[in-house]
Amino acid sequence: MSGAWAIVPLLPTIVGIAVATIVFAVIFSLLANIPRTTTPTNSTITTVGPLIVALFGAIILAGLTYFILLILVIVLIFKLVSRRNNHFNRQILLQEDLVSMARELAAKRGVDVSILLNNMERSVREARLEETEKNATLYAIVGSLVWIYAAYFLMKDFFKHERREDLFINDMLRTFNALEVPINFPYRNPPIPDRSFALYFVLTLITGSIFGVYWVYVLVTDPNNHFRQQMLMEDTIMAQLSSTPSPTSPIPSAPTS
Numbered sequence: 001m002s003g004a005w006a007i008v009p010l011l012p013t014i015v016g017i018a019v020a021t022i023v024f025a026v027i028f029s030l031l032a033n034i035p036r037t038t039t040p041t042n043s044t045i046t047t048v049g050p051l052i053v054a055l056f057g058a059i060i061l062a063g064l065t066y067f068i069l070l071i072l073v074i075v076l077i078f079k080l081v082s083r084r085n086n087h088f089n090r091q092i093l094l095q096e097d098l099v100s101m102a103r104e105l106a107a108k109r110g111v112d113v114s115i116l117l118n119n120m121e122r123s124v125r126e127a128r129l130e131e132t133e134k135n136a137t138l139y140a141i142v143g144s145l146v147w148i149y150a151a152y153f154l155m156k157d158f159f160k161h162e163r164r165e166d167l168f169i170n171d172m173l174r175t176f177n178a179l180e181v182p183i184n185f186p187y188r189n190p191p192i193p194d195r196s197f198a199l200y201f202v203l204t205l206i207t208g209s210i211f212g213v214y215w216v217y218v219l220v221t222d223p224n225n226h227f228r229q230q231m232l233m234e235d236t237i238m239a240q241l242s243s244t245p246s247p248t249s250p251i252p253s254a255p256t257s
Helices: 003-032 042-109 114-130 136-143 147-178 197-206 210-242
Strands: none
Touching (some): 003 042, 042 136, 042 147, 042 210, 114 147, 147 210, 197 210
């Protein structure tokens, strides 16, 4: 996703200012042309008519514009929640494959790494319990009205996911090192920080949604950075594990005659 989505929280303010400016400009322009008489004249009626039309036009324009903005918010939340679900599910499957690979390699080499395997499996179980899939369509519709909760769990879920993933990776590296399969692994730089939801919420209220631009920006870019580093890590793991030679079976001694 592009960081340009960060402009969405500011669009209602921009549109509101633009519409208000146009309305006041039309009002002042028409009022300036009203004749200064105590009794209504044809020119007065002719001037007030366009004023009423302009006001109704501004209301309709504002309504259509905010409807379009609502659609943009729905699309934004849907995309954020959908990619969260897809990534979390994909990582669970990958981790399960790595656990199976480590167990199979340990059995072939006759090395006891049961404790390390249990640690890896515990991380996978925790991920299945805590990283449950959320209904992207439901959150998009509801979140368009109260998007704060969607922003809350998107911010916190990725932070917890990355910390849990780091624990799994540490256990995985120890496991494969014990199996004499060292993996040179790139570490995260930078990791997703533990951002304060309360601070972001208060700053967004105080600044009239201006800080919300940065809030949406980090909701987009934090996972983007995580995905890029994750791709590098996965490529490293697959490349090094695929080049690992299979353990040779012991050659049986020739039978004595």
